[in-house]
Amino acid sequence: MENYNLTSTDFILLGLFPLSKIGLFFFILIVLIFLTALFGNLCMILLIILDTQLHTPMYFLLSQLSIIDLNYISMIVPKMISNFLFGNKSISFIECGVQSFFFLSLAGVEALFLTSMAYDRYIAICFPLHYPIHMSKRVCVPMIIGSWIMGFVNSCTHTTYAFHIPYCESRAINHFFCDVPAMLTLACVDTWVYEYTVFMSTILFLMLPFIGIACPYGRVVLAVYHMHSAEGRKKVYSTCSTHLTVVTFYYDPLFYTCLHPRSLRSQTKDEVLAVFYTILTPMLNPIIYSLRNREVMGALRRVIQRICTVKMETELFACVARPWI
Secondary structure: OHHHHHHOOOEEEOOOOOOOHHHHHHHHHHHHHHHHHHHHHHHHHHHHHHOHHHOOHHHHHHHHHHHHHHHHHHOOHHHHHHHHHHOOOEEOHHHHHHHHHHHHHHHHHHHHHHHHHHHHHHHHHHOHHHHHHHOOHHHHHHHHHHHHHHHHHHHHHHHHHHOOOOEOOOOEEOOOOOOHHHHHOOEOOOOHHHHHHHHHHHHHHHHHHHHHHHHHHHHHHHHHHOOOOHHHHHHHHHHHHHHHHHHHHHHHHHHHHHHOOHHHOOHHHHHHHHHHHHHHHHHHHHHHHHHOOHHHHHHHHHHHHHHHHHHHHHHHHHHHHHHHO
16 A cells, blocks of 8 residues: 555545454445435425425425535545455545535535525514515525535635645545545644634634524424414524424534544544545435424425326227227
């Protein structure tokens, strides 16, 4: 491996799975989680497209969240699977850069989308009569485009810096994907510039969005408290608790990773937390939204009934037409 590091510009991902029975067990588990995440997010996207009752700003944002999660897990897990199956832990310089860029972009965009979804619920509950104005297409589209642009710009800053600094002889990244902080431990120069950009990104993509989620939900709690309708209160709790569950699963690991002092962090904890927000969260999000949201479950039933009806009509037409053929 030492000769490889000295003569190649590729990086080596040490990976997540040890070559043992336990490693094989975790490998199979990750593959099942990956397939579940693909199926769940694809179903959520198709459901929102096919059911007209879900053609609202809230579910349009949810479809964008599913697209992010779909790309999130697809950028990381297939390479993990390939490395484990073929025993080749190397990743090219360009491939590593692409993986880092899209990972950081999607992470930032998801944080901003979760804030937009909180704002959507705040307007819908506290100002329902003004909802068509405040969450119109003219508002939603710039909000979504702006989130994507901000995520890409932030990612460009981190990725450009990480891939333009000199690295020492060892290019073995102690992680299962090209995570920039793990890569910079191999750098031959002081990385104080990166530490500063991490601080700024943490404020912009974690602290401010978290405040942007906490404040609207504080107002929502007050609005729910003054509601007289038990049915309305139950519906609000169902919708908001679903979104808050997703927010908790996403933000908690990121807060710990970004705000925990570097001297007190361990690589094992960082990898476990990374598994949570890169692999588990994309699988859990569609499950949480489908199981805890009556509108999604209702849409699923309607789409299934529509498919069954079309199938029965097709079979009936075939049976009627067969004697004339």
